[in-house]
Amino acid sequence: MxxxxxxxxxxxxxxxxxxxxxxxxxxxxxxxxxxxxxxxxxxxxxxxxxxxxxxxxxxxxxxxxxxxxxxxxxxxxxxxxxxxPAAATAQVPAGPSAYRALGCALLPGALAAAAAAAGQAWAGPAAVAATVAALVWPGRAAGGRFPWLAHLLAAAVAGWAAYRYGTALAVGLALAVAPGHLLAAAFAAGARARLDGSRALEDFADRARPLLLASVAGFTAAAVGAAALAGAPLPVAVPLALLLFLTRLLLRHGSRRGPVAAALALALVPVPPAAPAAAAVLLVHAVLALSRASAHARP
Incomplete structure (x- = not known):
């Protein structure tokens, strides 16, 4: 057996x-x-x-x-x-919501310029508040122990700069909100289109980096124009505007807040090279973070 x-x-x-x-x-x-x-x-x-x-x-x-x-x-x-899901094709905002978003982006510059032209004492603080609210409003950034730290630091950076350099700087930052909104939306749509056409992660990264650098170059040119229009000092206004623009991009695309907060804290150091150095550091981080496919997944 x-x-x-x-x-x-x-x-x-x-x-x-x-x-x-x-x-x-x-x-x-x-x-x-x-x-x-x-x-x-x-x-x-x-x-x-x-x-x-x-x-x-x-x-x-x-x-x-x-x-x-x-x-x-x-x-x-x-x-x-x-x-x-019915919303699978809604990748780029369109229709009335897109027009409302553009209107909100135009509002800070219009209000700040009007208040400054009228000689209102509250023009500078109002421009700072509107700029920070429009540029770095919470996106889908990764969570952490202090989720609002980056936004509070952004407000501190803009407020401290306006206090040191005057209302014209705050108005220049506010005028840069609208082009920042348009270029951020164009970058998001372009990155998603490149993601659709990519067949490997390295392929997408190679396509996304030039798009990001073109968006940064376009915003830098717009920030120069906004600062010149407001009569703000270019060596101060442009790096600060770029720092806030990069903060917006990173927070909206789910980046961790730690590197963003560190760059903003660096900009608070009271020496002239601090803001350009902070913008350069955040640009390097943005090139690395925003060339990842995971940064462009639907929230």
Whole structure:
């Protein structure tokens, strides 16, 4: 009579699961990131989420894929989901909401210029408050122990600069809000379009960096014009405006607040090179952070 070893005849469920996972590594990844995969509206969103979790094109090779985008396509295809979200195609704001946003962006400069022209004593503080509210209003930045620290520091930077250099500087910053809004929206739409056309994370990064630098160059030119129109000193007004613009971009695209807060704190140092140095540091961080696909996933 032949005896049957129960361990070989009927492997435990855990052992069978391990064997299936070894034969199908994507299944284990799908289980680990189930929520991301099931709520994603397209494979690109899964690719951005995987990158945010540290999975690179090199890592994707362990799952038998040439890159993260290919891996994301399989995860998307294998994820159960109900009906597709109706808002999946609404990538760029359009219609009345877009016009309202543009109107809000134009308002700080108009109010600040009008108050300064009328000789109102509150023109400077009002311009600072409006500028900070419009440029660095909370986006989807990553959380932390002090979620409002970056915004309070931005207000301190603009307020301290206006106190030291006068109302003209505050008005110049307020006038830069509108071009900052337009260029930030154009960058977001352009980055999303490049993400749609990319097939690898490095490919997207190579496409996104020139777009970001072009947006920064465009805003710098606009900030020069705004400062000249307001009669503000260019060596002070332009770096400060650029610092606030980069703060807006990073917070709106989910960047961690720590590096942003550190750059803003550097700008508070009462020496002339502080603001240009802070803007340069934040620009380097922005080039690294905003060339990641995860920075452009839908919130």
């Amino acid at each position: 032949t005896t049957v070893d129960p361990d070989t005849a009927a492997p435990p469920s855990a052992e069978r699961a391990r064997r299936r996972a070894a034969g199908d590594p994507v299944k284990a990844l799908l289980h680990r990131h189930r929520e991301l995969c099931e709520r994603a509206v397209d494979p690109l969103e899964i690719a951005a989420g995987l990158e945010a979790h540290g999975i690179t094109d090199r890592t994707a090779a362990r799952f038998r894929h040439r890159d993260v985008f290919s891996l994301a396509e399989e995860l998307y295809a294998r994820s159960p989901r109900g009906e597709e």
